[in-house]
Amino acid sequence: MKWALDEPGVIPAWIAEMDFAVAPAISEVVKDYVASDVFGYPDIRLNPQVIDAFVAFVDRRWGATIEPERVMITGDVMEGMRLVLSHIAPAGPVIVPTPVYPPFLVMTRDMGREVIEVQMSDDTPNLDLAAIEAAAANGAQALLLCQPHNPLGRVWTRDELTQIRDIARAYGVHVISDEIHAPLVWPGVELTSYASVTDETDLATVLMSATKSFNMPGLRCAQVVSSRAEDHETLSSLHPVLNHSMSTLGMRASIAAFTESDEWLDAVRTRSAENHALITALLADQLPEVSCLPAQATYLAWIDVSRVATDDPMAGALAAGVRLDGQNYGAGTDGHLRVNLATSSDRVREIVRRLSSAQSGWRAS
Numbered sequence: 595m596k597w598a599l600d601e602p603g604v605i606p607a608w609i610a611e612m613d614f615a616v617a618p619a620i621s622e623v624v625k626d627y628v629a630s631d632v633f634g635y636p637d638i639r640l641n642p643q644v645i646d647a648f649v650a651f652v653d654r655r656w657g658a659t660i661e662p663e664r665v666m667i668t669g670d671v672m673e674g675m676r677l678v679l680s681h682i683a684p685a686g687p688v689i690v691p692t693p694v695y696p697p698f699l700v701m702t703r704d705m706g707r708e709v710i711e712v713q714m715s716d717d718t719p720n721l722d723l724a725a726i727e728a729a730a731a732n733g734a735q736a737l738l739l740c741q742p743h744n745p746l747g748r749v750w751t752r753d754e755l756t757q758i759r760d761i762a763r764a765y766g767v768h769v770i771s772d773e774i775h776a777p778l779v780w781p782g783v784e785l786t787s788y789a790s791v792t793d794e795t796d797l798a799t800v801l802m803s804a805t806k807s808f809n810m811p812g813l814r815c816a817q818v819v820s821s822r823a824e825d826h827e828t829l830s831s832l833h834p835v836l837n838h839s840m841s842t843l844g845m846r847a848s849i850a851a852f853t854e855s856d857e858w859l860d861a862v863r864t865r866s867a868e869n870h871a872l873i874t875a876l877l878a879d880q881l882p883e884v885s886c887l888p889a890q891a892t893y894l895a896w897i898d899v900s901r902v903a904t905d906d907p908m909a910g911a912l913a914a915g916v917r918l919d920g921q922n923y924g925a926g927t928d929g930h931l932r933v934n935l936a937t938s939s940d941r942v943r944e945i946v947r948r949l950s951s952a953q954s955g956w957r958a959s
C-alpha cells in the first residue's frame with residue numbers, strides 16, 4: 595500500500611511498511627506455500643506451533659513470561675482489539691492516550707464506544723496518569739495502550755506500566771496493550787511488556803504480531819494474550835466466523851519470524867535507530883524550524899511542523915514529492931506529522947532535501 599497510492603517519483607513515507615525484503619526464512623515459507631497448491635482455510639493444527647514460537651520469542655527477546663494456554667490466534671492486531679472490546683471489556687467509554695495510531699480512535703468510535711482522549715505533549719511525552727485516573731473514576735471501562743508507542747516511539751517504563759495497572763485495578767478498567775512494535779525496540783533499550791506487570795486476576799490483554807516488525811502485514815496472523823482464564827475462554831469459544839481472518843501462510847510465516855529471523859530483526863532495529871538519528875540531524879541542519887521527538891523504538895519519527903509557514907504541511911510535503919502521515923492522531927495533534935524511516939539512508943536524505951525545498955513551503959514565516 596505504501597508504494598501504491600502515488601505516481602512514481604513521490605517518496606512514500608507514510609503507512610508502516612518497510613522498504614526492506616523480508617527475512618530469508620519467511621521468504622522460503624512463502625515459496626513453499628505457493629508450491630504446495632493447498633490454499634484452504636487456516637490450518638488450525640499449526641496453532642500450537644505458532645503459540646510456542648511466539649511465547650519463546652517474547653521470553654528470549656524481552657523476558658516476558660506468557661502462558662501458552664492464554665494465547666489465541668487471530669487475523670491481525672486490530673481484529674484482536676475489536677474482539678476484546680466487543681466481548682470482554684464491558685460497554686462504556688474507552689481511554690486512549692493521544693497522539694495515537696489513528697485506527698485506535700477510528701475503530702473504537704465506529705464500534706459506538708465513547709473515546710476519552712488523554713493528550714500527551716511534545717514537551718512531556720508521558721502518559722498523563724492523573725488524567726487517566728480521572729477518566730477511570732468517571733466510568734471508563736477500557737484503556738488502549740500502545741507499547742512501544744506509535745507515533746511517539748516512546749517505550750513506557752515498568753514504573754509507568756505498574757501505575758497504569760494500579761489505576762486499572764482500583765477502578766476495574768480493562769487494559770488492552772498493543773505491543774505490535776515491541777520487537778522493534780532499539781538496541782540497548784529495555785522493554786517491559788504489560789504482561790510482565792499483571793497476573794491472572796488482572797483485566798488485561800496483550801496484543802502482538804510478527805507481521806509489523808517482520809514486514810509482512812499482508813499475511814494474516816496475530817496473537818491475543820488474556821491475563822484471565824475466563825477471558826481466554828470467552829474469546830476462544832466465539833463462533834469461528836467471528837475470528838477467521840488468520841491464514842495458513844501468515845501462521846507459517848510467523849513461526850519462521852519468531853524462530854529463525856533474529857539476525858534480520860536486529861539489523862532493522864539498528865537501522866531504525868540510525869535513521870532516526872540521521873533525520874534528527876538533517877532536520878536540525880536544513881529545517882531548524884522542524885523538530886523531531888526523541889524515540890526509543892519503531893521506525894517512525896514524530897515531527898513537529900507547527901512552526902513552518904504552511905497551514906497544510908502534509909500537502910506541502912506532497913507537493914515537494916514526499917507523502918507523510920498526519921491525520922486523525924487525536925485532538926491537538928495538528929502541526930505534527932509521522933515519517934516512516936524503514937528505508938535507505940539515501941532516501942531519508944532525499945526526503946529531508948525535498949521537504950526543505952522552497953516547494954514544500956516548510957519555512958518559518
Ligand SMILES: Cc1ncc(COP(=O)(O)O)c(C=O)c1O
Pocket residue numbers: 610669670671672673695740744772774775803805806811816
Ligand atoms: C500500533 C499499531 N497497532 C496495530 C497496527 C495494525 O496491525 P494489524 O495490521 O495487525 O491490525 C499497526 C500498524 O501499523 C500499529 O502501528
